[in-house]
Amino acid sequence: MDQPRAAARLRILLGQLGRRSAGAVIAHPTSGAVPPAGFHPQQFQYTRDNSVLTLEQRQFYEDNGFLVIKKLVSDADIECFRNEFERICRKEVEPMRLVVMRDVTIAKSEYVPSQKMITKVQDFQEDEELFRYCTLPEVLKYVECFTGPNIMAMHTMLINKPPDSGKKTSCHPLHQDLHYFPFRPSNNIVCAWTAMEHIDRNNGCLAVLPGTHKSSLKPHHYPQWEEGVNGIFHGIEDDDENNDQVHLVVEKGDTVFFHPLLIHGSGRNKTQGFRKGVWELQA
Numbered sequence: 001m002d003q004p005r006a007a008a009r010l011r012i013l014l015g016q017l018g019r020r021s022a023g024a025v026i027a028h029p030t031s032g033a034v035p036p037a038g039f040h041p042q043q044f045q046y047t048r049d050n051s052v053l054t055l056e057q058r059q060f061y062e063d064n065g066f067l068v069i070k071k072l073v074s075d076a077d078i079e080c081f082r083n084e085f086e087r088i089c090r091k092e093v094e095p096m097r098l099v100v101m102r103d104v105t106i107a108k109s110e111y112v113p114s115q116k117m118i119t120k121v122q123d124f125q126e127d128e129e130l131f132r133y134c135t136l137p138e139v140l141k142y143v144e145c146f147t148g149p150n151i152m153a154m155h156t157m158l159i160n161k162p163p164d165s166g167k168k169t170s171c172h173p174l175h176q177d178l179h180y181f182p183f184r185p186s187n188n189i190v191c192a193w194t195a196m197e198h199i200d201r202n203n204g205c206l207a208v209l210p211g212t213h214k215s216s217l218k219p220h221h222y223p224q225w226e227e228g229v230n231g232i233f234h235g236i237e238d239d240d241e242n243n244d245q246v247h248l249v250v251e252k253g254d255t256v257f258f259h260p261l262l263i264h265g266s267g268r269n270k271t272q273g274f275r276k277g278v279w280e281l282q283a
């Protein structure tokens with residue numbers, strides 16, 4: 001991926017929005033002077049001081065490692081992203097450096113340029129229309145609550161979960177996104193994931209294990225699923241914890257912000273539609 005270019009473009013856009021494009025990390029509220037005895041300031045480890053999140057939202061993220069903001073991205077923007085994705089699928093545009101993934105069950109079949117062949121596109125920073133997702137002020141406003149003001153888009157994807165072929169290959173095993181990325185510190189990283197339509201257990205919603213952002217990075221491997229697993233869909237080795245999973249039922253435009261150590265995955269798509277979500281990782 002061309003991180004410097006994506007970062008530079010984001011910086012320019014942030015500058016145009018009148019945001020600070022580079023600079024200091026916000027001072028931690030508890031740094032500096034020793035507080036008076038008996039005073040117990042709230043210790044926040046995963047969120048920053050600003051006036052965007054309510055105390056309840058902040059505490060929720062601190063405790064659970066994710067936060068859902070309803071109706072954050074407009075229908076109009078989502079339609080633009082959907083149209084652009086369809087243009088990419090039809091090969092009407094071929095953005096540089098874009099990684100195109102097919103479902104393992106169709107990877108070896110004859111290629112027909114349509115959304116039926118494409119499970120996800122990654123690294124869309126050279127696609128002006130899709131990259132607009134990373135610059136939406138309403139999304140960045142929340143991203144900054146977790147990363148601070150010096151924001152870089154590090155990885156991007158649009159996921160087009162296909163109808164399950166009956167082999168469970170549309171499942172995304174439980175994993176931590178940090179497994180895929182070499183940069184740190186993890187508490188300065190956040191993933192933003194926006195539902196492009198109504199998503200529930202029928203079409204394979206996100207499933208999260210609340211509170212696991214407080215754990216360490218776990219070993220990942222390919223799950224022992226008999227019918228095949230998509231390339232690079234690694235899962236945590238010990239997935240018994242999946243009993244405690246919470247399914248996030250979301251509407252179009254709802255956006256999930258989550259910590260890169262939060263264990264999450266997504267289930268089978270039991271419908272005939274192609275379930276869409278757009279995702280970015282900001283640091």
Ligand SMILES: CCCC(=O)SCCNC(=O)CCNC(=O)[C@H](O)C(C)(C)COP(=O)(O)OP(=O)(O)OC[C@H]1O[C@@H](n2cnc3c(N)ncnc32)[C@H](O)[C@@H]1OP(=O)(O)O
Nearest residue numbers: 099100101102103104107108122177178180229230231232
């Ligand atoms: C943080 C979130 C988690 C993340 O996603 S982090 C993402 C990091 N992303 C990456 O590392 C990019 C991963 N993707 C890829 O490398 C490629 O898309 C992938 C899956 C290997 C396909 O490679 P390409 O060479 O572009 O495609 P190709 O059609 O020529 O296929 C080459 C060989 O791979 C096979 N293949 C394609 N898609 C697959 C799939 N989904 N699962 C398993 N195998 C797959 C394909 O059949 C082909 O095999 P063969 O050489 O014919 O035996």
Ligand SMILES: Nc1ncnc2c1ncn2[C@@H]1O[C@H](COP(=O)(O)OP(=O)(O)OP(=O)(O)O)[C@@H](O)[C@H]1O
Nearest residue numbers: 171172173174201207239242264265266267268269
């Ligand atoms: N038996 C399993 N072992 C390990 N991980 C699983 C198992 N079943 C589901 N998962 C993982 O748990 C997450 C959510 O799965 P979920 O149970 O929602 O999907 P599903 O089994 O396809 O659907 P449903 O349970 O609604 O029929 C996904 O990451 C999925 O890969």
Ligand SMILES: O=C(O)CCC(=O)C(=O)O
Nearest residue numbers: 159172177264265266277
């Ligand atoms: O199914 C989804 O939309 C989530 C996929 C995911 O967690 C990932 O690609 O890292």
Ligand SMILES: [Fe+2]
Nearest residue numbers: 175176177264
């Ligand atoms: Fe993930």
Ligand SMILES: [Mg+2]
Nearest residue numbers: 201242267268
């Ligand atoms: Mg299940």
